[in-house]
Amino acid sequence: MLTNENFQFGFVRREINSGKSLVILSYWPWHDIFLKFLNILADLRKKVSEREFDNYLSLVFKKSIPDEHNLINLTFSDRNGIIIQELTFRRPISRELPSIPENHNLNLFYNYIEPKTMIEIFAALLAERRIIFVSSNLDKLSSCL
Numbered sequence: 001m002l003t004n005e006n007f008q009f010g011f012v013r014r015e016i017n018s019g020k021s022l023v024i025l026s027y028w029p030w031h032d033i034f035l036k037f038l039n040i041l042a043d044l045r046k047k048v049s050e051r052e053f054d055n056y057l058s059l060v061f062k063k064s065i066p067d068e069h070n071l072i073n074l075t076f077s078d079r080n081g082i083i084i085q086e087l088t089f090r091r092p093i094s095r096e097l098p099s100i101p102e103n104h105n106l107n108l109f110y111n112y113i114e115p116k117t118m119i120e121i122f123a124a125l126l127a128e129r130r131i132i133f134v135s136s137n138l139d140k141l142s143s144c145l
Helices: 031-047 050-062 104-112 115-126 138-144
Strands: 009-014 021-026 071-077 083-090
Antiparallel strands (some): 071 083
């Protein structure tokens, strides 16, 4: 997960064998949903042609975002109508804070960061200091951001 100065979030999944990456840019901080979607896209990319994959991405891009707490269904079917991949999720409520155990990032944060370090991070955030996170594990690093 990356952010830029416009508070746009970037979610990345690198494909080891092809050297390519799948990237989602969004103003919505739906970490769990986008990471799950990237995993599904990576699996789908192995099963279908590049043209079919591109068509699917175009359809997903054109889908409208529903009201809060409503379902979003993203389905990929073959020519015969047989469902190959499906993702259904509920749009998060903007005013709700993430919770444990539902939120993957929060779980990783609490599992890998020592309590003393958590307090130091929160104190630095409250003091509006700049914080640099460094890790050899991208998943852990992304979760802590």
